[in-house]
Amino acid sequence: MELTRMNELYQDMRARMSELINPNLADAWIAFLSGDHPKLVRMMKHLQDTRLDTVYDMSSFHALQAFYTNILGETGGMAQAEAALSVLPETDTSIISANAHLTLGQFSAGHSQLRKAVQHFHLAAEHFDRHLFDFPAVVSLTNEALNTLRLGNLKTAEAICKKRLIQSSTFSDQGMHHASVLLLPLGLCEVARGRFSLAAKHLTEALSAINDMGMLHMHGLVEHALFSAKLSSGDISGAEDISNVFHQRFQRMASSYLNLLMAWFRIRLACEKQLAVSLADLELCQKEFEKSPEQIQHMAIDAYLHASTHQPDHLFPLLATRLKHFRFIGDRLAEAETLMALASLNERVGHVSDMENCLLEAKRIEAETGICIKPYPLHAVVQTPSEVPSTTISSDAGTQQPALLLSAREIELLKAVCKGMSNADIGKNHFISVATVKWHLHNIFGKLQIENRVQAIAKAKELGYFDS
Amino acid sequence: MEYIWDHYHHWGYVLFFVFVYSTALLFIPFYKKAEKKPATAYVAFVVAFALEMHGIPLSMYFLSILLGSQIPEGVFWGHTLFDQIGYWGMYVNIACAIIAFCLIIAGWYNIYKRHWSLTSGQREVVADGVYRYVRHPQYTGFLLLSFGMLAEWLTLPTLILFPIMIALYVRLAKREEQDMVKEFGEEYVMYMQKTKRFIPFLV
Numbered sequence: 001m002e003l004t005r006m007n008e009l010y011q012d013m014r015a016r017m018s019e020l021i022n023p024n025l026a027d028a029w030i031a032f033l034s035g036d037h038p039k040l041v042r043m044m045k046h047l048q049d050t051r052l053d054t055v056y057d058m059s060s061f062h063a064l065q066a067f068y069t070n071i072l073g074e075t076g077g078m079a080q081a082e083a084a085l086s087v088l089p090e091t092d093t094s095i096i097s098a099n100a101h102l103t104l105g106q107f108s109a110g111h112s113q114l115r116k117a118v119q120h121f122h123l124a125a126e127h128f129d130r131h132l133f134d135f136p137a138v139v140s141l142t143n144e145a146l147n148t149l150r151l152g153n154l155k156t157a158e159a160i161c162k163k164r165l166i167q168s169s170t171f172s173d174q175g176m177h178h179a180s181v182l183l184l185p186l187g188l189c190e191v192a193r194g195r196f197s198l199a200a201k202h203l204t205e206a207l208s209a210i211n212d213m214g215m216l217h218m219h220g221l222v223e224h225a226l227f228s229a230k231l232s233s234g235d236i237s238g239a240e241d242i243s244n245v246f247h248q249r250f251q252r253m254a255s256s257y258l259n260l261l262m263a264w265f266r267i268r269l270a271c272e273k274q275l276a277v278s279l280a281d282l283e284l285c286q287k288e289f290e291k292s293p294e295q296i297q298h299m300a301i302d303a304y305l306h307a308s309t310h311q312p313d314h315l316f317p318l319l320a321t322r323l324k325h326f327r328f329i330g331d332r333l334a335e336a337e338t339l340m341a342l343a344s345l346n347e348r349v350g351h352v353s354d355m356e357n358c359l360l361e362a363k364r365i366e367a368e369t370g371i372c373i374k375p376y377p378l379h380a381v382v383q384t385p386s387e388v389p390s391t392t393i394s395s396d397a398g399t400q401q402p403a404l405l406l407s408a409r410e411i412e413l414l415k416a417v418c419k420g421m422s423n424a425d426i427g428k429n430h431f432i433s434v435a436t437v438k439w440h441l442h443n444i445f446g447k448l449q450i451e452n453r454v455q456a457i458a459k460a461k462e463l464g465y466f467d468s
Numbered sequence: 469m470e471y472i473w474d475h476y477h478h479w480g481y482v483l484f485f486v487f488v489y490s491t492a493l494l495f496i497p498f499y500k501k502a503e504k505k506p507a508t509a510y511v512a513f514v515v516a517f518a519l520e521m522h523g524i525p526l527s528m529y530f531l532s533i534l535l536g537s538q539i540p541e542g543v544f545w546g547h548t549l550f551d552q553i554g555y556w557g558m559y560v561n562i563a564c565a566i567i568a569f570c571l572i573i574a575g576w577y578n579i580y581k582r583h584w585s586l587t588s589g590q591r592e593v594v595a596d597g598v599y600r601y602v603r604h605p606q607y608t609g610f611l612l613l614s615f616g617m618l619a620e621w622l623t624l625p626t627l628i629l630f631p632i633m634i635a636l637y638v639r640l641a642k643r644e645e646q647d648m649v650k651e652f653g654e655e656y657v658m659y660m661q662k663t664k665r666f667i668p669f670l671v
Contacts (some may be wrong), residue, residue: 115654151654327593330654 006214010034010137016133018098020059024050035216037071037377040111044068056096058087063103081107095136098127102140105443109147112329117147135213138164138178145185150356152369153333154189161186180209184222192333194372196233219250224299227265232374234271243269257297261285264299267307277307298337305344305376312345320344336365336373343377350409350436410447413440417453418460428438476663481522490512492569495576496606497584505538506636510610513633516625517617520545522671527624548622557620571609574598593652595659601668603645603659607637608666641665 010030017026028043044064053057066080084100105120121144128137143163148157161182168179187202203226210218223246230239241267250258263281270277282305288300296318302317319342326335339362346355359375366372416426423441427434445451448459493507520526527544542550548557578597598605614633618626650655664671 115657152658327655328653330658 005212006034013136016095016131017060020056020094021054022050022052022057025052025057025060025064029060031069032064038066040071055087055089055092056094059096059100062087065393066103066107078107078111078463085254085308093127093130095128095131095133098124098131098133098140099138101127102136102143103142105143105147109143112331114147114151114330118144118151121147135178138181142181142185145182146188149189149192150183150331150333152330152365152371154192154370157185158189161189177209177212178207181213181215181218182206183209184218184225187222187229188225191232192371194232194374198228198239199229200226200233200235219246219423220258224261224264227268231272236269239265239272240269252452260288260297260299262301267303271306282307289318294325296322298334298341305341312348315345316342332365332369333371336362336371339365340373340375349432350440351432352436352439353433410440410444413437414444414456414460417441418457477616478522478527482518485518485522486511486514489518489594489613492572492610495572497580497586500639506607506610506633506640509629509633510614510634513617513626516629517621517623520625521621530624544623545621547620548618561616561620564619565613568609568616570613571598571605571612575605575609588651591615591651593655593659595663600663603663603665604637604641607641610638611666613638614635615668 010033013033014026014030017029018096018371024043024047028040028047031037031039031043047061052061062080064085065265066077066084069080081100081104085097085104088097088100101120101124103125105117105306106227108117108120120141125137125140125144128134128140141160145157145160147311164182165179181208183202187199187206190196190202203222207222207226210222225244227239227242230236230242233242246265251262267277267281267285285300285303288296300313301319304312319338323335323338323342326332326338339358343355343358343362344450346352346358362373412430413426416429421429423434423437426432426437430437441456445456447449448456450456450459490511493510494646496503496507498504498507521602525545527537531539531544540551542548542552547555549631550557575598578599579594582594583591602608613635614630618630645660649660
């Protein structure tokens with residue numbers, strides 16, 4: 001059932017393209033769009049020898065060549081995409097020009113030139129609409145909205161989606177169905193705003209539309225977002241359903257991205273249900289860290305922050321590099337995510353002022369753009385300054401072994417105190433500020449029910465920490 | 469009796485004036501050659517102004533060739549348009565000077581620690597404080613200082629130098645912005661969209 005609808009679409013595309021370009025080229029394009037790789041390879045080999053006379057042929061060929069180069073995993077796709085557009089006259093508004101803009105938009109987005117990508121997607125949609133080529137127009141608009149969202153212009157992205165959705169609802173059901181793909185960027189905007197139930201509603205509809213249209217490449221993105229939305233709104237069983245369906249469909253596809261996504265699903269579900277996290281899954285995420293800082297999927301960092309209890313020191317420079325990169329390319333969404341991750345890390349190691357700085361900056365982004373990232377769950381060990389040690393000296397704490405009350409960090413600092421180091425020295429050695437040292441010591445003294453350093457040393461001897 | 473010439477040949481005043489107005493230059497770091505031209509123009513402006521005001525009224529001499537010796541006070545000598553606006557020229561100058569010095573010092577204060585004194589990798593885009601309203605507060609400051617001087621005492625050299633100064637500072641500002649975009653990318657582009665170059669909300 002799904003296939004026939006897409007087939008109709010492809011036949012229509014082929015017919016329209018053949019009016020303007022070499023029919024073989026049109027066939028090659030359809031082979032690419034329908035994912036028929038063997039046929040595409042054959043046709044590309046054949047086309048290398050064909051003479052391309054018209055500008056349209058050349059442009060169309062360059063665009064296809066760009067994607068083909070990408071599939072082969074080679075570089076040079078961007079140059080081909082640029083060529084596809086530059087061979088056309090500037091005033092051209094045909095579907096070939098639209099296709100060139102769409103191609104260049106995709107490559108710009110892939111190379112993190114977000115603003116340029118938005119411009120090209122916008123023009124692609126305009127030109128496609130001029131020729132009443134509905135589905136490609138919707139695809140262009142979806143991409144435009146996605147990248148506009150990344151740039152932090154939530155209002156504009158939402159406006160793009162809503163305008164087209166309203167327009168399409170006045171046409172045939174066919175039109176409405178195509179336009180439902182736009183519920184994906186709209187749903188992502190709602191996730192960014194923190195409206196999770198509404199987001200889940202949009203994304204569920206988008207998912208069914210994407211399934212029907214057979215748009216395979218959009219799958220990871222929509223399930224990831226839907227899963228996040230369900231988890232954040234507390235619907236754990238819903239999230240589990242998403243994960244299961246996804247596993248059924250994509251388990252056997254050999255894609256590192258999809259494998260990472262499935263591992264992330266499993267890790268998050270395990271954390272939510274407070275079960276043990278599979279080591280294999282964590283290792284998969286760990287492998288992600290071998291890539292260069294800008295290439296790492298945020299999922300891996302997210303998994304780490306939820307599941308791992310190791311010292312995260314190596315993550316600080318990584319996240320700092322990522323933050324700088326995202327600021328450079330203007331990806332406000334990723335910037336906000338990274339800031340919250342940094343805040344969580346800082347909180348974990350007790351860098352309270354750094355954590356506050358990160359949270360302040362995230363707040364600033366929220367004020368500017370409306371992007372509101374959910375903070376990570378507070379780590380059980382570190383408490384907020386307002387909950388000062390007096391609350392830890394409860395009856396429960398009294399019955400517990402004092403040694404168990406102290407966190408790893410606090411034990412470290414206690415040992416440092418026993419060595420006779422001053423607050424300033426401790427700060428220097430552990431790369432924290434004197435204020436943080438004092439705060440930790442305040443907590444330690446409270447937990448151990450002591451009043452000064454001398455008593456601390458005595459207590460440490462008792463507990464067996466004084467082993468230098 | 470008060471003679472015109474009592475007002476001139478006061479070289480001490482000239483030096484003092486040039487000195488005071490030149491202190492503004494202390495707050496701009498000269499990291500690139502391109503930055504020296506507008507600053508030189510500014511110093512030339514100040515010197516020309518001080519000379520005309522307390523030293524030798526060159527404009528007056530020049531104009532008297534054309535117009536004879538009956539030049540009314542306020543036309544290229546004395547406070548500009550004294551007969552029409554009286555001491556308002558001087559008040560405008562004082563106001564401009566105060567605002568300008570505030571801008572220049574605030575600009576320095578906001579940006580020195582987070583940007584100028586750091587190496588390339590550590591710098592940040594500064595978008596708070598004065599920089600939330602203007603992108604180049606110090607250049608606005610210098611142009612305002614010059615305008616204030618013009619408002620108080622219009623002279624030929626300064627009248628000719630002022631548009632040249634504006635052109636030089638605008639060119640320098642644009643060049644610096646290009647460098648910033650190269651270093652900070654979209655972050656600076658977004659900052660440019662939100663904040664105006666010289667006058668808040670206008671230019």
